[in-house]
Amino acid sequence: MRKLAALILALALMLSAASLAVAETPKTKLVVWSFTDELRGMIEEYYVPAHPEVEVVYTLYPTDGSEYRNKLDTVIATDPTGDEAPDIFALEAAFVKYYVNSDTTAPLSDLGFVDEDFANSIPAMVQIGTDSRNGQQKASAWQSTPGAMFYRASLAEEYLGVTSPEEFQEKVADWDTFMETAEELNEASEGKVKMFNSIGDIWNAYQYNREAGWVVDGKLNIDPVLYDYLDLTRQAEEDGLYNLGTAWNETWFLGMKSDTTMTYLLPTWGLHYVLKPNSGNYDAETDGMVEGAEGTYGDWRMVDGPVGYSWGGTWLGANAYKLAEADDAKKAVVKEFIRFFTLDEDFLYTYAKDSGDFVSNNNVVNRIIAEGGTPNPFLGGQDHYAAFATAANLADGTIMTEYDDAINTLWSDNVTTPYIKGEKDLDTAIADFKAAVAAAFANIVVE
Amino acid sequence: MDKPAARFAPGRRKGLSKVNYNRYGYYFVAPFIIVFLVFQLYPIIFTFRTSVSDAIGWNKINDSMVIGFENFKMYFDPGSPLFYDFWNSFGNTLLIWIANFVPQILMALVLASWFTDTRMRLKFRGGFKMLIFMPNIITAATIGVLFYSIFNYPIAPANSFLQQVGILHAPFEFFRSTTASRSIISFVQWWMWYGNTMIIMIAGIMGISPELYEAGLVDGCSSRQTFYRITLPLIKPILLFNLVTSMIGGLQMFDIPHLLTEGNPNKTTNTIARFIYQQAFTGSRNFNYASAASVILFIFIVMASLMLFWVMRERDPAVRDLRRAGK
Known part of the structure; x- marks a missing residue:
């Protein structure tokens, strides 16, 4: 009897184990x-x-x-x-x-x-x-x-007489008009409000104006449009058209919450994780505005800007x-x-x-x-999804190369910054840049 | 009656000599030896091997071939793309190191002699020592961020302060000025390390036999005489130790320049360690060139250390004997 019970028990155990394995x-x-x-x-x-x-x-x-x-x-x-x-x-x-x-x-x-x-x-x-x-x-x-250009509606109206994003887009349709607007703004505000905050802001978008990336067929390629970029940034430096900030430093963030900077060039994530939290009167808990506090929440608008880009x-x-x-x-x-x-x-x-x-x-x-998009109170009710949708399809991703990260830094350290600050002339700067690329990349031909 | 000392003297009793306690010594040093072999000796040998190979990029690090001393030519041929960068960063490193080391050792000596001077009776010695040593405890990353924020441009504490007291009329871009950038880095290095040097100096001075100071006191030495005639000659070995360790550390200076200026402006604060880092871990990952530079740095440090030992060797036989006796 006991043997039988043991046998049944053993069988039951085996069966259950088997069924588990099947399941x-x-x-x-x-x-x-x-x-x-x-x-x-x-x-x-x-x-x-x-x-x-x-x-x-x-x-x-x-x-x-x-x-x-x-x-x-x-x-x-x-x-x-x-x-x-x-x-x-x-x-x-x-x-x-x-x-x-x-x-x-x-x-x-x-x-x-x-x-x-x-x-x-x-x-x-x-x-x-x-x-x-x-x-x-x-x-x-x-x-x-995709990246877009964000601007301050109240400042645009006060100094440029612009009342709608469409009008503002005309003011920044390409880099030449962008610079004209920058000069106009600087004069109208007597230097109080600058068109943009840091040179790096311009670079992120401007590099998408290039026909080809940094390296073409294994050779270093300095796109001719980059010389226009240097002219633009040097003019901005000499005429005092920007806030002298550097991306992520105090001046850069200060421009987001005070009446000192007209535009920021930022991508999708920049809107939600950089501009909005630093607008001064944003309440993270309610994802809304802090009433009565000083800041720029709700005063921003969005346009495509001078060039479609991705960041x-x-x-x-x-x-x-x-x-x-x-x-x-x-x-x-x-x-x-x-x-x-x-x-x-x-x-x-x-x-x-x-x-x-x-x-x-x-x-x-x-x-x-x-379905009605995503009207955004931070942008005064403007639909950021629709605005980004246009920008997204404008960007050209073919100019990206695996060297971009490193070469962008070499370009800014050796050319842009020393050149626009008058530390080097253009030829020296370009020669230094080429030497730096050759030193960093044994596999790129530098001519 | 047996003398207890004789009874327990090692080796006296039969059989005791067979127990060998030496091996416990090996057990105790084993962890160090293993860690040293795996994490120091092997990488050093690997670096030497890589420096004579064609290992550019991750793909080739494991199946690179030995190609001889080609990589070293990069640093001795003025036409090569790395020549200028390498020697430039070498010069920067030496300059920044000397600018922080000289004041560091002087300050440490002065403080150490004050803190050990029995006649001065300074109060709150422990507190002062702690405060002076404090910057050394904070990580370099924190200090890098701190000084970056202080000397930022155009809105930052240093600029605001200098404008308020009327020294500056417009914001000054510290990190675009070679002198300012190098000075800030030297200052940070000095500020971080003079406490450390001071503690070692104090230990050195405390090791000097008090009899000498007492004899000096009896003979009517002034504080100045005590310092120059007794303290300084007798802490020479400690000075040498400080000099050598600081030189090794100084030539490998990486964190503060890396965090604060990234070699800017125009590569004037690029140090040799940063150059090696850039070669190995950015760009096309030129492990071979980076290793060759490391080997050159290694040889330079060894030679410079030997030279220091030679320069600082004790020439006066009397002092040599005294030092031996003091030990």
Whole structure:
């Protein structure tokens, strides 16, 4: 009797164990690397509920001090197909080109994507995610970060007699009119209000006027338009047309809350995370205005500005080495991950609605605008989604290269700053710049 | 009756000599040796290896080839793109180091002699020592941000203050002036390290036998004579130690220039360590050139240290004996 009981018990145990094993199909493991918490949150909230069959292993290294890049470069150099190595990694604007223009990232066509899949994506984001060497698309973005120009409505009316964004756009339609307006403003306000705050503000947008990027066919390329940029910034320095700020310093932030600066050139994230919180009378808890406090909340308006540009963004790319060894099932999971986050219009719509982020898909953007858009009290009720939508499709992403981050700094340190402050003449500055590029990049031909 | 000392003397009793306590010494030094081998010796050897290889970029760091002394030519051929940058940063480093080291050692000596002078009877010595040492405890990053904010342009405390007291009439851009930038960096280095040097000096002075000072007192030495005739000659080894460690630290100066000026204006505050960092971790990641520069710096430091030892060697046999006896 006791034996029988034991047997039944043992059988029951075995059966339950077996049934457990049947119920739990093995999950596909997907290793994702990123440099912020943002993607982790999105995975947990949207991806995991829709994809229970995938186990996402999320690894985060901060970008500060280029730790993320060092980790990524090390793992790719030593063990690109190992368990720890990412299947998918997030790429930031500062270094997306470095990976896209290398064999590290797999062409998205290898995963089964075709060009038509990206037909509705914002062009600049696709262009930046494309390998400049052969035109293959390698990374895709869920976000789009077009830049626009923000200006102070009350100051524009007082000193320039401008009452609508359309009128203001005419005043800044290109860089020449922008400078004329800057002079006019300086005179009308007797130097109290300046057109812009720092030289860096102009650079972020102005560089998109170039025909080609910093490096063309392995050679350093100084686009002729950059000499116009130097003329412009030197004039601004000599005539005192800006606040002498530097991005992120006290003067720069002060211009956002006081009546000293007319315009800021900022992208999507700049509106929400830089301009609004520093407007002086913004209340983070209610996402509204503090009544009675001094500040500029509600006085800002948005226009396209002199040039369409893009600043920032996050892309997703797939590890080419790991993908080469993956079976079809794994490839399908990698493809689905990229598709879900960057092409799934339902997801992008929900995400845009939840977060207010500006997404990379024109269909979704148009749908949100058609539904009444996002009237923004900070912009006096102006719809920032509609304004960004125009700006987004103006930017040309093909001028981005993997060298931009480093060369932009060398350009500003060796040319712009010393030249406009009269420390160097133009020829010396350009020669120093070329020498600095040659010293930093053994692989760029400098003539 | 047995003398206890004889009974417990080591090795006296049979069998005791077999227990060898020496190995415990090895256990105690093992952690250091292991850490040293893995995190110091190996990287040093690796750096030497990289300096004679063609390792540019991450892809090649592991399968680079030895190509001989090509990389070193970059620093000795005036036509190479790195020649000017390297020697320029070398010069900057020496200049900034000397500008902070000379006042640092003088200030430390003066303070150390005050704090140890029995005749002066300074009050709150402990408090002063703590205050003077404090800047050394704060991390360089914090100090970098602090001084960057103070000397910013056009609106910052230094500018506001100088304009209010009437020294300046318009804001001055400190970090676009070579003299101002170098001075600020030297000042920060001085301010961070003179407390540290002072503490070491005090320890050195306290190590001098009080008999000498008492003898001096009896013979009617003045404070000045005591300092020049007794203190200074006898803390020479400590001075040498300070000089050598400070030189090694000073030539590797990185954090303050990196955080404060990033080598600006026009590379006049770029230091040798920053040059190496830029070569290795920015641009095309020229690990080979960076390693070659590190090796040159290493050789320079070794030679300069040996020279200091030679210059500061004790020439007076009487003092040498005295110092040995004092030990």
